[in-house]
Amino acid sequence: AEEVGGGDKEVVRNYFNNSGFQRWKKIYGETDDVNKVQLDIRLGHSKTVENVMKMLTDDGSLNGVTVCDAGCGTGCLSIPLAKEGAVVSASDISAAMVAEAEKQAKEQLTAGNGDIAPVMPKFEVKDLESLDGKYDTVVCLDVLIHYPQNKADGMIAHLASLAENRLILSFAPKTFYYDLLKRIGELFPGPSKATRAYLHAEADVESALNKVGWKIRKRGLITTQFYFARLVEAVPA
Ligand code: SAM
Structure with a gap:
């Protein structure tokens, strides 16, 4: 892979189409074949x-609200959003992830369970930099961990430009304690440690948002x- 301008992205795409897909499909699923650490991550993510x-x-109410789920993975968020009536555009850089999300959605969103009729999300294989359009709400969960802060800044700015009212992000926080844990972890790399993980300081994420005219509300x-x-x-400042 090229080193400059996309090296990380190619590595990430490849990982989430192969071993990363197998690993995360299990973690985000419901089967018993997970180890203690994976089970703990499943719980935290849920x-x-x-x-x-x-x-x-x-x-x-989310009924009729447009939501972009950027880096949707296996659809853990897109599906509950659709159950609440949101009009979801779900995309991911990994074709394997998108196929799994679509399969899950078809299984789980067949019958309406009350007043709200779920709308099938629109699934697309797309990296978040090439997303366009306007959405009431943009959500991007646990994706920034794959990118260093200098790339994350541009991603945050781009996601904000797609959102009219709200942008929700989750990321692994760079705090002293967690930084230390991660450094200790790096001394003992396990077999499933396949991609680099980047932590982000809340202040850095906040200043990336502030720079494009957004402020943190919650x-x-x-x-x-x-x-x-x-x-x-x-939300817009
Ligand atoms: N957001 C989902 C969730 O919380 O259930 C999945 C989180 S998973 C840890 C990270 C996901 O981000 C993977 O599905 C991966 O393929 C996707 N991803 C990584 N880089 C991306 C990019 N540049 N554009 C779109 N998706 C990306």
């Missing part, structure tokens, strides 16, 4: 999804033993 759903529904922190996510909801 809390992030719950928190996002709460942030969004506390603001009012913050959350989700932690389990092995999963750490800072959650922020930003």
Whole structure:
């Protein structure tokens, strides 16, 4: 892969179409064939999804609201959004992930369960830099971990440009404690440690948002033993 201007992205795409797809499909699924660490990450991530759903529904009904789920993975967020009536555009850089998300959605969104008829999300294989259009809300969960802050800045600016009212991001926070844990972890690399993980300081994410005229309105922190996510909801300043 080329070193400059896209090296990371090619590595990430390749990982999430192959071993990363197998690993994360299990973590985000419901089967028993996960180890303790994977089970803990599954729990932490499901809390992030719950928190996002709460942030969004506390603001009012999602019925008919357009939502862009950038880096949708296997559809963990897109599906509950669709169940609330949101009109979801779900995309991911990995074709394998998108195919899995579509399969899950078809299984889970068949019958309406009450007043709200779920709308099937529109699925697309696309990296988030090439997304366009306008959405009421843009959400990007646990994607920034694959990019260093200098690339994350541009991604945040681009995502903000697609959102009319809200932008929700989650990322692994760069705090002293977590930084230390990660450094210790790097001394003992396990077999499944396939991509680099980048942590982001909340202040850096906030200044990237402020630079393009957005401000943080709500913050959350989700932690389990092995999963750490800072959650922020930003709105036009
Ligand atoms: N957002 C999903 C969730 O929370 O369930 C998936 C999170 S998973 C850790 C990261 C996802 O980001 C993977 O599905 C990966 O393919 C996708 N991804 C990584 N880089 C991307 C990019 N530049 N554009 C779009 N998707 C990307």
